[in-house]
Each structure stands twice: as C-alpha cells, then as structure tokens.
Amino acid sequence: MPDRDELPDLEQIERDLRDRALNKQKVALDTLATVSADIAVPILARLLASSDFMQRRVAVMGLGNHLVEPSFELLAGVLKNDRDPNVTGEAANSIFDFGDRAIPLLVSLFEHTDSWLIRQSIISLLLDTDRHAEILTVAEIAIADETQSVKEVGILALGHLLTSPLQEPALALLLTLCHDPFWRNRWRAAISLQRLKNPATTAAIAQLQQDEHFRVVAAALEVANHWASQSG
Template sequence: MDLGQIEAKLRSSDVQERIRAMTALRAYAPAVAVPLLRGCSQDPEFVVRSLAAMTLGHKRTPESFALLQGLLHDDADANVRAESANAIAAFGETALPDLMRSFREDQHWLVRLSILAALQALNQPQILFDSAVLAIADTDLSVREAAIDLLATFAGSPMQTFALDKLLPLARSEHWQLRAHLARALHCFDQHQARETLQVLRQDDNHHVVAAVLEGSVRPSPSLG
C-alpha cells in the first residue's frame, strides 16, 4: 500500500480501513510513520489507539516516545494504557520512570499486569522486586498472583531470602487461588522455611491448593538406558 493510499484510509470512517492503513505503516521508516501515527493515537476507537501504541513501540524516536507517554498516562481506556506500557518498554531503561509512575498511579489490573511483564523484560532486579512487593498487596487477585510468580523468580538469587519473607505470609491468605500460587512458587526455593510451608499447604482444606503442592513434588524418573 503506497503512502497516498495509507493517508486516505486513515481518514476513512471505517475502523477496519484505518486499522489496515496502520498495519501497512509498519513497513515505513519512523520518519514517515510516526507523524501519521500521532493522529491515530487520538482516534475515537480504542482499538485504533491500541494498535497505534503497538506500532509506535516499533518506531522508536523521541516523538514516538512522547506519544506513548501521553497514551500511558492519559488515555481513558485501560486497554490502550496497557498496550502503551508494553510498547514504551521497548525503549529500555529510558522507560523506567514512566512505567514506575504508571504502576504507582494506575490501579487498573490490566495496566498493572502489563507493567509487571514489561519490568521483568527490562532485567532490573531491584525495581522488579520492589514492584512485586507493591503488587502482592493489590486488591486484584490476578495482580497478586503475578507478584507471587515474579517473587519466585528470585529463588537462587542473592535476594531469595527477601522474596521468601514476602511470600510465606500468603500461606494464611483467605483466597485459595493465592495459596495455590504460593505452593507452586515455593517449589522454586530450597530453604527449609519453604519446605515447611509446603507441608502445611499439603493439609489445606482446598483441593486446588493440595494439588498445587503435589504437582511440584513430582520429579521426572531417571531415564533407563
């Protein structure tokens, strides 16, 4: 699709036409694509703004970064903000202040999950740990489950004791989903506190929790030559 066709389709009242035009923009250099994506980032349809955010993450320029900042912090739709978090993370450490600000200020579960995933990809252990600690106190179960999974990644690292200290109290959680997630996470740790807590969870009243304990207890049998 040539540039004239793309510009015409971006002005179309048909959402699908605008989406096709943005898809075609992926083949163009940032100097061409980003100015056109600026208009897409203000589109009335959230799906168009989400696609604009995704595409901006692949067209890394100061202007695309600024557009993503605006979408991440100011867009009314959580889907767009979540996609913007994924996209802005492509800028690496430059994106950390914006991701952390959004994580502190935006309470929507989808946005927070996207930011946690983005932080994990950026390989910043201390920032990831601090964010997981905040997330483990979230009101949304899916965010808390993600925090448990992230803290489990610190097993075997110099921060494993700190991670375990944050995880163990969840054995008393009223939510069986969190206790089951905890059981899976504790299998990553070799400390005696983890093993003792797994023994407690093995007696849990909820069969999902017990199953999670037993799943991690299964070890592959040695292969027979």
C-alpha cells in the same frame, strides 16, 4: 526502506488506519512500518489525537515500530495522560521495546493505575527483564490489589525473584502468603516456592500438604515431587 519516490499512498494508509476493519488497519500498520520514521510518526501522531480509543490504540501500536525519540515522547505522554486502559496497556507494550529507559515509566504507571489489565501487562513485561528491584516493587503492590488476578500474578512474580539477589524479601512475602486466609493465594504461593528448595521452603511445602483445600495440597505435593526428581 522505500525511496521517497516509491512511497506507498500515505493518504490511503491514514484512511485505512482510521477504518473499523481490522484487516485494513493491520495492512496499513505493516506498510507504515516500512516507511521512515520522519514520515510515519507524524501520521501516527495525528491518529493519536483522535477521540476514538480504538484509533489511539492503533496509533500506539504503530509507534512501537519506530524506535525514535519522537515515538518515545508520544508514548510517554500516552502513559501519563490517556485514561483508556486499552490504549495505555498497548502503549506500555510499545514503549517497553525502548529498553531500560522505559522501565521507570512503566513502574510509575503501575503505581498510579487501578486497571487490572494494565497492571497484569506491566508485570508480564517486567518479568522478561533483570530489573529485580522494580519487579519486587510492583509485586508488593500487586499482592495488595483487590483484584484477585492481579494479586496472583504478583505472587508468581515473587516466585520469579527466588533465584535473584532479592530472594530474601521475596521469600519472606511468599512464606506469609502460605498462611493467607484465601486458598487461591496459598495455592499460588505453593507453586511459586518450587523455584527454591531450602529449610524454610521445605517446611512450608510440608505444611501446605496438610492444607484444607485440595488444590493447595495438590500443588504442594507437585512441588515436593519436583524437588525429589531434581535431587534424584
């Protein structure tokens, strides 16, 4: 951390943060990350007040470099109030670095947003944690989402839970998805079942090997082969 007498040109940094040139923004963010939070966070807060979503996105990226209470409060405000998914999605990434206290805010955002970008980002973040109850909550919402990519990420999240204390409810949902009318959901369910071999999943994979869609059959065969290699 530089001494105050050795601070970089803060006015120039602020101008570069507002610049359209990505290379200038990146250098400015990297430089600001080396400055103490009590100096950097007010600069980022001013940037966060911009009507330009790109500048707000840069601001929340910078706040993630300063894990102090003012940064957390600003990021929490973005999650609650900003309407641009590019900004809130980036804010979700930044606030995740604050640890467990950020999880309820991320789950709440997931529940209240209809943005596929934000929902997929939050699921990816939660899968790096051991917050199994929260993962199940968002996965249940995701598999009911109208956006297919969100639904598929939700199915894979259920597979993640097959090695967790919430194995039973996750497995129940996956076994139901094995009979879903859309082949992509059956395909993802087959892939997800790979994490757990028991009588129920063995029967499901055997059934999916007779599926009408070749990709589902291929996935089921791959899971069966994986299990065989593990037991061998």
